[in-house]
Amino acid sequence: MADTRVIALLTNPTSGRGKGARHGAVALERLRSRGHDVRAAQGRDADEGLDLAHSLVAEGVDALVVVGGDGMANLGIQAVVGTDTPLGIIPAGTGNDVARYVDLPADPLAAADRVLTGRTTTMDLALCQGRYYVTVMAAGFDAVVNERANSMTWPKGQLRYHLATLAELRTFRPLDYTIDLDGTVLRLPAMLVAIGNGPSFGGGLRIAEGARLDDDLLDVIVIKPISRRDLVRTYPRLFTGTHMSHPQYERHRARRVTVAAPGIVGYADGERFGPLPLTIESVPGALSLLS
The missing domain is CATH 2.60.200.40 (Tumour Suppressor Smad4)
Structure with a gap:
């Protein structure tokens, strides 16, 4: 992501039986090593995580990157829909179906490198009860x-x-x-x-x-x-x-x-x-x- 200066990295440290914390640390180091301002955060629960995601996107970050499984991807989606902020994923969950849709690698270094390319895929969502x-x-x-x-x-x-x-x-x-x-x-x-x-x-x-x-x-x-x-x-x-x-x-x-x-x-x-x-x-x- 050559022109990105500010990246929000939101981690679920408990996802994948602790894989989230490990993958989040690896991704954070990789993204910062490329000269980007990375704002790292993690919520104590899903509600706090969602509040953090909304706040980070409202601050005008260039990308919101979540570390975790499909639940974290879902959380990130709620924050970025209707904005110009793309969502990135560092897969670290049990299922990782969303990451699988775009062939994101399981290795956190490789997944962070995919974030850094800045390439995006536009996809449909489903809306139910005000949630996507x-x-x-x-x-x-x-x-x-x-x-x-x-x-x-x-x-x-x-x-x-x-x-x-x-x-x-x-x-x-x-x-x-x-x-x-x-x-x-x-x-x-x-x-x-x-x-x-x-x-x-x-x-x-x-x-x-x-x-x-x-x-x-x-x-x-x-x-x-x-x-x-x-x-x-x-x-x-x-x-x-x-x-x-x-x-x-x-x-x-x-x-x-x-x-x-x-x-x-x-x-x-x-x-x-x-x-x-x-x-x-x-x-x-x-x-x-x-x-």
Whole structure:
């Protein structure tokens, strides 16, 4: 980033089981070694982190760079949308799907060097409840797993989500959904509904395979009722996108989606957005991401 003089570096030190602190220190040294004024900050929690992000952007920094996973990327997005400030990411989380969208390297030195190039990718965002997200809104079995995992104190990382998945599989049943797609209403039972701005979430689960970040549309994925055994067999296919050939898979595309089902809380970018019903809209070209 040859013409940037002031860079805000906002770190979540606990992300990736401490990886955030280590990667943040490496990135800070790299950025300062190139002669830039780097304002390093970290919040004690998400609310303070968001306040800091807004304050740093309001000060007129040339870039806001976050160190962490998809949750930190989501936090940074809220601060830069509607401004001329681009967002940079030093990946240090468990999932890192946002960083994966633009092939950011996992190595913090290499990721910092990508920030320094100043190249940006413009991408769409999804807007829900006044908050933006870039990956996928989970609104079915995957959201139930998220709720359980977030209530667990052990273990850490991806293993917690695998254990939560096994626990929920014992009792989960298809839910009755109402989905409004640009005014066309569907009523159907389903195991899972996901609203993708991008193709993947949860550390590479390509639930919305084929979703593009520049088409002004949301990809709405429906997995209709299947047995628990079939769900377990299908799960590995989510990492490759080959689940699209499953006979109970449906894909719809729309600019505005409202999804309703009993007892489900929506999650996106690893963050809790709230109970259904939720309305999601595509916001074309809303994010400038350093890549």
